[in-house]
Amino acid sequence: MTGAVLLLLAVDLALAAPLRALTAERAGDRAVRLGGTATVTVNLRNASGRPLRAVVRDAWVPSAGARPETPPTRVVHVAPGAVLALPNxxxxxxxxxxxxxxxxxxxxxxxxxxxxxxxxxxxxxxWRLRVLPRFDSRRHLPEKLSRLRVIDGTQVGRGRGPGTEFDALREYVSGDDVRSIDWRASARRAEVLVRTWRPERDRRLICVLDTGRTSAVRLGDEPRLDASIDATLLLTALAARAGDRVEVLAADATTRVSVGAAERPAQWGRLAHALAPLQPALVETDFRRIAGELLRRHRPRSLVVLLTALEPGALGEGLLPVLPRLAARHRVLVAAAQDPVLTRLASEPPRRVEDAYAAAAAWRTLAERDRLTAVLNRHDVTVVDTPAPHLATALADAYLHLKSTARH
Known part of the structure; x- marks a missing residue:
């Protein structure tokens, strides 16, 4: 009986379709937004002369969230020369x-x-599936665009106002800035004339994402870097609609991503694909090098948006020494997502001795953050400090405010 069983095993093994005659190809989606579902299909070809009876397992990394349409325990049948599609x-x-x-x-x-x-x-x-950022703040884009149209309409209707492009000459009236008087034109006309300026339409916006160690801090379910990416996507979409030239730089000790200005239809796609694989690096961010690169590469006055953490140890020691030079040439805005743990520790009454020490540490950290904000404000730097879920909308509001006041 043992010999008969062994014989049946040998015959069954000999009749099984050889693996060397099998070929596999993939087809399907190459990119998907986080939270969406993509389909990647394995096309299994049986080039042998025997029918294929097999169990097929298409394994992916766990974070891919693979759900095969055909269970791995199910036996599939492929006729000789046929192709079987196995979606995943x-x-x-x-x-x-x-x-x-x-x-x-x-x-x-x-x-x-x-x-x-x-x-x-x-x-x-x-096969590589690129998972793009979720971009939850997209739902706020229509409301921000309507505000942008109101601002543009107000500026166009006014016709003259603060800006850097010369518009026309008019008579001086009480309250005008004496620095805008055109003395040569006044001498020719024998009356005091002032220059009027109109706001620029083609401006520059530079978003700098801090990918150093502070970007790895988890704010809820996601790291701080994800909140910065979401805010960057909303701001760049809004600025592109406003006609601004947008550039994005992600850096820590080295430059991780650099996306230059592009045409409006292609801007968001390029930026989303470039920022998708970006991960925090457990190194100190070299703000001196970043500021030096901005001063070297961008000579025209621009709005520099720095998305980082208001941490005195990193931002204070790295950025403050070079901030006067940077703020003298560019308009600087610092946007930071607050850590909810600090807020909770500082607001809840302590129940144990350990909680009292934790609350004291939280209060000290918040006080240092307030002092750093005051220092930045003295250098005429706009600071947006808000919880992570509201960072994107708060940054967009700050951008629109600067635009309405012709400060950008």
Whole structure:
């Protein structure tokens, strides 16, 4: 009986479709927004002369959220020379690039007693799914655009006002800035004339994302960097509609991402793909190098938006020494997402001795943050300090305020 069983096993193994005759290819989505679902299909071709009876497992990294349409325990059948499509639905839980892990095929004989399985057969076709940022703040874009149209209409209707582009000459009236008097034109006309200026339409906006160690702090379910990315996407979409030239720089000790100005239809797509694989680095951010690069590469006056953390140890020691030079040439805005843990520790009454020490540390950190904000304000730097869920809208509001007052 043992010999008969061994014979049946040998015959069943011999009749199983050989793995060397199997080829696999992938097709499907290359990108998906975080929270969405993508479909990637494995096309398994049986080039042998035997029918294929197999269990197929298409493995991905855990964060890809793979849900195969065909369960891995189900036996599939592929006729000789035929192709079987095996869809896999992916709902990623993290942004960035998600790669395939392994494709495993277990080929059974007709009796189901023996099977062939070998690592690397068939070869796993490579595939990369890029998970784009969620961009939850997109829902606020229509309201911000309506405010932008009101601002543009007010400036166009006014015709003259603060700005840097010369518009016309008019007579001096009480209250005009004496620095705007055109003395040569006044001498020719024998009356005091002042120059009027109109706001620029083509301005520059530079968003700098801090990807250093402070960007790795988790604010709720996501790191601070994700809140900065979401705010950057909303701000750049708004600025592009306003006609501004937008550039984005992500850096810590080195430059991680640099996205230059592009045409409006392609701007968001390029930026989302560039920021998707960005991850925090556990290093100190070199603000001196960032400021030096901004001063070297961007000579025209621009609005520099720095998305970082209001931490005196990093921002105070790195940025403050070079801030006077940077603020003299550019308009600077610092946007930071607050840590909810500090707010909770400072607001809840302590119940234990350990809670009292934690609350004292939180109060001290908040006081240092307030002192740093005051120092930045003295250098004419606009500071946006708000909880992470409201960072994108608060930054957009600050941008619109600067635009309405012709300070950008």
């Amino acid at each position: 639905h992916l709902t990623p839980t993290r942004r960035g690039d998600r790669h395939t892990a392994a494709l495993t095929v277990r080929s059974f004989g007709p009796l189901g007693l023996a099977f062939r399985q070998r690592n690397g057969r068939p070869a796993t076709p490579p």
